[in-house]
Amino acid sequence: MVHRAFIALSFIVVFEASFIHAQEKAPTWQAGVAKVVITPREFMWMSGYGARTKPAEGKVHDLWAKALVLQDAHGKRCVLVTMDLVGIDRVLSDDVCADLKKRYGFERSEIMLSVSHTHCGPVVGRNLITMYNLDEKQHQLIKNYTHDLHDKLIELVGAAQKKMTPVQISWSNGFTTFATNRRENKETDVPKLRDLGRLKGPVDHEVPVLCVRDMSGKVRTIVFGYACHATVLSFYQWCGDYPGFAQLELEKRYPEATALFFAGCGADQNPLPRRTVDLAEGYGRQLGDAVEAVLKAPMKNVAPAVKTAYATVDIPFGELPSREKLVQDTASKNQYMAARAKMLLKDLEKTGTLKQYYPYPVQVWQLGNDLTWVALSGEVVVDYSLRLKNELGKIWVAGYANDVLAYIPSLRVLKEGGYEGDTSMIYYGHPCAWGPRIEELIVATVHAQVARVRKRLGPTR
Numbered sequence: 001m002v003h004r005a006f007i008a009l010s011f012i013v014v015f016e017a018s019f020i021h022a023q024e025k026a027p028t029w030q031a032g033v034a035k036v037v038i039t040p041r042e043f044m045w046m047s048g049y050g051a052r053t054k055p056a057e058g059k060v061h062d063l064w065a066k067a068l069v070l071q072d073a074h075g076k077r078c079v080l081v082t083m084d085l086v087g088i089d090r091v092l093s094d095d096v097c098a099d100l101k102k103r104y105g106f107e108r109s110e111i112m113l114s115v116s117h118t119h120c121g122p123v124v125g126r127n128l129i130t131m132y133n134l135d136e137k138q139h140q141l142i143k144n145y146t147h148d149l150h151d152k153l154i155e156l157v158g159a160a161q162k163k164m165t166p167v168q169i170s171w172s173n174g175f176t177t178f179a180t181n182r183r184e185n186k187e188t189d190v191p192k193l194r195d196l197g198r199l200k201g202p203v204d205h206e207v208p209v210l211c212v213r214d215m216s217g218k219v220r221t222i223v224f225g226y227a228c229h230a231t232v233l234s235f236y237q238w239c240g241d242y243p244g245f246a247q248l249e250l251e252k253r254y255p256e257a258t259a260l261f262f263a264g265c266g267a268d269q270n271p272l273p274r275r276t277v278d279l280a281e282g283y284g285r286q287l288g289d290a291v292e293a294v295l296k297a298p299m300k301n302v303a304p305a306v307k308t309a310y311a312t313v314d315i316p317f318g319e320l321p322s323r324e325k326l327v328q329d330t331a332s333k334n335q336y337m338a339a340r341a342k343m344l345l346k347d348l349e350k351t352g353t354l355k356q357y358y359p360y361p362v363q364v365w366q367l368g369n370d371l372t373w374v375a376l377s378g379e380v381v382v383d384y385s386l387r388l389k390n391e392l393g394k395i396w397v398a399g400y401a402n403d404v405l406a407y408i409p410s411l412r413v414l415k416e417g418g419y420e421g422d423t424s425m426i427y428y429g430h431p432c433a434w435g436p437r438i439e440e441l442i443v444a445t446v447h448a449q450v451a452r453v454r455k456r457l458g459p460t461r
């Protein structure tokens with residue numbers, strides 16, 4: 001009897017061992033996620049609005065940086081880092097990527113840095129620097145904060161890597177409609193126009209969702225996006241705006257999961273109506289509902305293979321101002337134009353010339369066979385995501401990734417002018433509007449990078 005029991009037990013042990021062995025050998029994703037609070041320790045200057053006259057005074061909720069590291073069945077890794085911030089500049093982005101390579105071996109194409117564009121976060125680095133008239137103390141606080149943020153991001157990715165476990169990944173798209181084309185609709189008319197179904201202008205209401213489940217099927221990480229400015233709030237409290245509320249909402253509904261938000265091509269889109277915490281929370285819930293609907297419906301599985309590409313394309317500016325024009329602008333009644341002119345004159349003295357172009361980053365990830373994820377830099381108008389989705393099929397297009405360098409108008413918006421097409425360049429410290437080849441150059445680079453990742457993946461993997 002004892003003998004038979006022993007044989008039976010041995011059989012079970014052997015069976016289980018070979019089952020586990022088979023499971024280990026089956027190709028699978030590995031993923032690790034981590035998060036860290038990045039709310040400034042001090043009440044420093046807030047980013048996104050030139051009209052603010054004092055530093056932050058309080059907090060609605062914390063700001064977060066979050067990292068999701070993915071590793072495919074061949075051992076190739078990539079990392080998404082999301083931040084509840086208005087923007088990061090190229091210097092911080094380059095420094096972080098260099099250190100992530102040094103510390104953990106990530107190549108540039110394998111790192112996607114993304115901000116939510118909340119207008120209730122701190123000024124970081126030199127992002128939008130001509131928008132603010134800051135004293136020495138504020139400059140120092142910004143420097144210290146940027147330095148701390150850099151260190152936190154490096155540790156964050158390390159923490160995510162330590163938590164790598166086998167997972168299943170799936171994706172699908174949802175839908176929600178609060179993003180409104182802000183160039184085409186007068187803000188005060190929006191509720192009425194919405195009721196009448198007469199809102200105008202292009203929008204992208206898709207809600208991309210990537211879900212990471214553990215091997216028992218539990219939701220562990222939710223990555224989601226939306227193409228709309230995080231500008232419900234403009235007060236003096238730290239807050240993640242609607243993306244912050246949406247992430248909190250999803251983490252409440254899925255307590256074992258971490259939720260990461262990435263901004264889409266929402267440069268000309270606003271959440272309207274706006275300006276109250278209730279509205280920000282409401283849009284967060286609405287976006288959370290859209291994500292939850294996706295998670296509860298069948299999603300498409302992602303085969304455990306990732307390909308990554310990253311390239312820069314030189315985008316020429318339009319007609320550069322002369323030295324005389326800049327000298328004239330230093331006396332402008334427009335304080336932002338005067339600040340920009342002073343900064344550019346300093347550059348001119350240092351290098352003898354103004355920069356004629358900007359090296360613009362374009363990144364593409366191919367996850368499995370079906371999901372192509374394009375990450376564009378800067379504040380990208382919605383025309384880009386609509387055009388690229390039309391030309392490249394089912395893709396996701398993130399904006400505000402890797403370097404928030406300026407607004408990125410389409411040729412249409414550039415020709416129309418206005419804030420997104422022209423005058424926003426003042427706040428970003430650029431000499432003039434972009435040249436007319438901007439859309440053609442970016443779209444061609446996206447096509448080339450998408451072709452690279454799709455080709456390398458091959459038809460059957």
Ligand SMILES: [Zn+2]
Nearest residue numbers: 117229267379
């Ligand atoms: Zn913006």
